[in-house]
Amino acid sequence: MAEMSLHKPFPAADVPRWDHETDVAVVGFGAAGACAAIEARSAGAEVLLFERNSGSGGASALSGGEIYIGGSGGTDAQRSAGFEDATEDFARYLKMAGGPCADEAKCDLYARESLAHYEWLKAQGVPYRGNFLPGKHIEPVDDSTLIWSGSEAAAPFRDHAKPAPRGHVIQHMGWGGGRPLVDILEARARDAGVRVMTDARVVALIEDGGHIIGLIARIDNASRFIRAHQGVVLATGGFAMNPDMLRRYAPLTSKIHDPIGEKDDGTGILLGMGAGGDAIHMDQFFTTCPWTMPESHAYGVFVNEQGQRFINEDCYHGRVSRTMLDQPGSKVFLLLDMAHFVQPLEIARIAIAATGETWEEVEAELEMPTGTLAATMAFYNRHAHEGRDPLFDKQAPILTPLDQGPFVALELNFDSSYFSFFTLGGLRTDVDGRVLDRAGASVPGLYAAGRCTSGLPAWGHGYSSGLSLADCTFFGRQAGRTVAAVTITAAELA
Template sequence: MAQASAESGNERATVASEPRPLGEVSKWDMEADVVVVGLGGGGGATAIEAARAGAEVLVLERASAGGGATAESGGLIYLGGGTPTQKACGFEDSTEEMFKFLMMASGPADEAKVRLYCDENLDHYDWLTGIGLEFKAAFHAEKTTTPENDDGLCYSGSEAAHPFCEHAKPAPRGHKPKVVGDGGKIIAEKIIAAVDASGAKTVPDVLAETLVRRDDGRIVGVVARTEGREILVRARKGVVLAAGGFIMNKEMLAKYCPQMLDCNYPTGTDGDDGRGIRMGMGAGGAAIHMNAAFVTTPFYPPASHVKAILVNEQGQRFINEDAYHGASGDAILNRQGGNAYLIVDTELYAETIAFHPKAAVEETIEDLERALGLPESSLTATVEYFNKHAANGEDPLFHKAKPYLRPLSVPPYAAVDCRKANAIFAGFTFGGLDTLTTGEVLTADGKVVAGLYAAGRNAAGLPRWGGGYASGMSVGCVTFFGRKAGKTVAAAEPA
């Protein structure tokens, strides 16, 4: 996970959400059929498909190199329905089971998007391998956030965990490109290479600031800034906003997603300042689900920690610990006031990838309860209850799966500190402009804003609920729907 300054993304002085009237434009500095704002996974996929469809494409990237949040990600891509990698690893999956899972995982799902994503998922797999990504036919069985080795397939969400496993037949759908460690960088490299190969032209170090609107409301260009001067870029067919989410913009978080101000490790790039969303809002686009976000305080790996128990400040358990780490992160931040402890025994304990501190280590649970300042007989009762049932392979309260059930019994015991003041809480926003599956941006009344499209996290896509999220839904969503936007805008009538 990469962290960037939360301040540097705010360049308020130079941003105007209101479009500039075309009448104020005296000459264009550049022009193309399609202008894409941002060269992350979403903008890149857009540019590739638009160019392949014959459009002249210009990509404006604020950084000196593209990649966006996709490059900073672990690199999982959510793919299923019976991909070659799933089959080679011996897993059965179907479009319908994937659909059932994603409808639940998306929370307030956009059914049309989930449907299309699932129906055309095998084609998307082929597209991704077509641009040079390779998924090793090796299943990573150990519970982790992103496989540390080059294994190509893993469970990347709560598919096998309660209550998701009762609603859809589990299958691993997290696909990771063949590389040791995080896979985001190689995904970005392959996308950028494909953008270049497609004939789309990328202009780096160009910061989009404002859209240009014709009197009839159609968006016809972009006002941008490069090397200290303003440039005007005409878009004959349309502008595609793909400039990223807003986790780096504290002012936007305060107004739209205040709980994420407690996310002390924002995941993304400096560019994730929500500027594309604001530009779209100024053009009449509706920004939806702006309060939804992914958050995690990853208490595993080590996988052994899944056998431990998470408790709140009342010493109560509140989730099955084998749920996806984003589900527990969501539960801790949004339902438990941002404070929890992971209670481990000495056999289970190891340092987490997020380097959580230990809040206390004691020989008995009674002493641990006291050391943590938990209410008398609270943690002790919770552990006693958990242990009694875990010994029988049962978790009557939260239905953690059997392989993770084992009494806590090897002293000393420790409390891994998952309180927001002391632990890393990482995350990013889900909200964005309301779009059709084609990438066309919608107003608050569901009408299309002519000439305007959104991709990447400038659009509200599949993920809309931190409690259901699975790793790979973002990169999967932005590349898939970026492609759709690219095809749509390439086929649009010129202004």
């Protein structure tokens, strides 16, 4: 018998028996897998879903349950808060957020279909209060629906796409809306008749003449051979928890130390590559140090070890954090006055590096050369009083003078502060969820969605909250519908 491997599909000829048969097999029970399963089942396919853990969740359940939604004039929540959101602006923002890695076809499709997707989510029972919460939040502090969750209102995005808040969060008091979101999707999947196998780790795909026709799962310490007549959907997440893959494909993550994930070890990416799938933009990752908590810290100014500013700090916290890693050295400093300083969250491991009555004193205490940090702040304050930031075009009200001491410099240190990260690179798929090979053709029988693919959140410098769950839920549905529409001939069923 052939070897079972993540890296190479198992030949159908060596399958000793079929332990289970289904039309569609879905691997992974986070938001992407759940949405793929719901859609495939709703289209009439039998669906078997495999989850290596004892229940649903994945990285989706660790998130805030926030989904990036807009376009078509705006959602109910956007419109009632006075924000129009044209599809063109939404699409343009998505492409800028994808930077050099943007998949234009995915951005265009999602911009057009996003509102319909929002309605679908509601139809699944995801509750939305419908209101807008102003301010700068990582997640809503209450059960509000809509928050600014990206760099929409910041340069250079604001110059190319009319800004609107687009982070739509499940109605849920406080942080952690991801868990109830997945619970709802799980209930819908089960209601629809999706059969779920938990504690079932997929260890290989099965192929026959270049077609993926099933998989092997370890269940109760035995190998189970699963026939999936119409195809397999991979929805296993990224590879933030796989140190070996990080070293080979995303080594810049070695600067930081806090992967976010739930066993996100790249299984689906490896399975897909082993079946001939292409993996793209594997170096990209999201990272953030939660420096905007407390919210007043959003009014601070960042300088690198040279005492230079490096970004308009009104960008999304993840874009700012990713840009920190581009700076020379191993740390950056967040500069605040006492009007804005609050003790940082313990979890952030952000330390006070210096204090002073003047910026000159702070500069000296940081042992920076005279005329660096203090000159930066003098320049910044002079222009902030005029309401402008000629270097990076930061906007009011975040743009505010910090010239009434005493002052404090907080140290965000790549080695010791909390820089969470997850990976963005993965399998290349078309807009319908088909896994593509390196020649651009689809791998027959293989589909994928979520963070085991490269999708809407493709570029670390452009990440915005809700992009990943938008991608997981929408393109999970796409994959589910596509695989459910596969026509099986009698010969193939034989």
